[in-house]
Amino acid sequence: MIAYDEAYIKSLQKKARNYSFVCNLNIFLIIIWIIQVLQNNMITFNPQLQFNTFDYQLLEQNSIKEPEWCFSFAFNKDSTILAVGCQSYIKLFEFTNERVSLNQILMNTDFVRSIYFMKKSQNLISGGEDSSILVWQKNQDHQWFIYQKLLGHSKPIKHIIMNQNEDLIISCSSDKTIKFWVSLV
Structure with a gap:
């Protein structure tokens, strides 16, 4: 899992303040929402969960010819x-x-x-x-x-x-x- 530290969150907050002057309100609100989600630890990333693989093998003796x-x-x-x-x-x-x-x-x-x-x-x-x-x-x-x-x-x-x-x-x-x-x- 990737943990988001305080320095990363603060850098996002600073970028959000800078962008708030040049970007429209919707983008600013989305960035603020992302910061809040990250601060509340609602988003975690676990690469093992995203790449589950399945292995199958053909059972020749159970194949049916129709x-x-x-x-x-x-x-x-x-x-x-x-x-x-x-x-x-x-x-x-x-x-x-x-x-x-x-x-x-x-x-x-x-x-x-x-x-x-x-x-x-x-x-x-x-x-x-x-x-x-x-x-x-x-x-x-x-x-x-x-x-x-x-x-x-x-x-x-x-x-x-x-x-x-x-x-x-x-x-x-x-x-x-x-x-x-x-x-x-």
């Missing part, structure tokens, strides 16, 4: 299931013992552009080229089915998110609209 184009993917809450939107399919891959295996393939009506896994209910939401939003749910046999179809966009869905309470779905579309879908439960 015959279709894939546009979107999402993990479930505990990262044991990866849903991948590949053209008009949603492929569900399971992660167990550091192995990836295809568990189930869901058929969508058109290309899947966005996928969102709900954290609380573990439902899956997809949106795609057919301008619909599908809410998928798992039955007792662990098979996924379409629980609800939301219609309201006139062009392809581009992205879907939810708020933290998961009682609001927000979608955006090529129809240049952002729509809000509230839970009735």
Whole structure:
């Protein structure tokens, strides 16, 4: 961390007084504000915090070769299931013992552009080229089915998110609209 000593602050104060005669009031006020912030130790600089690096390594054994184009993917809450939107399919891959295996393939009506896994209910939401939003749910046999179809966009869905309470779905579309879908439960 860089500490600002009294001599440095005093030199800034002197410069501020000199500039106050030649500069406009706004610049003078900004310099005074900077001095006050420095005196109150509100600004500190720590170079280690600004340059965090991340190192990643490719896991060749877990790479998946797909015959279709894939546009979107999402993990479930505990990262044991990866849903991948590949053209008009949603492929569900399971992660167990550091192995990836295809568990189930869901058929969508058109290309899947966005996928969102709900954290609380573990439902899956997809949106795609057919301008619909599908809410998928798992039955007792662990098979996924379409629980609800939301219609309201006139062009392809581009992205879907939810708020933290998961009682609001927000979608955006090529129809240049952002729509809000509230839970009735």
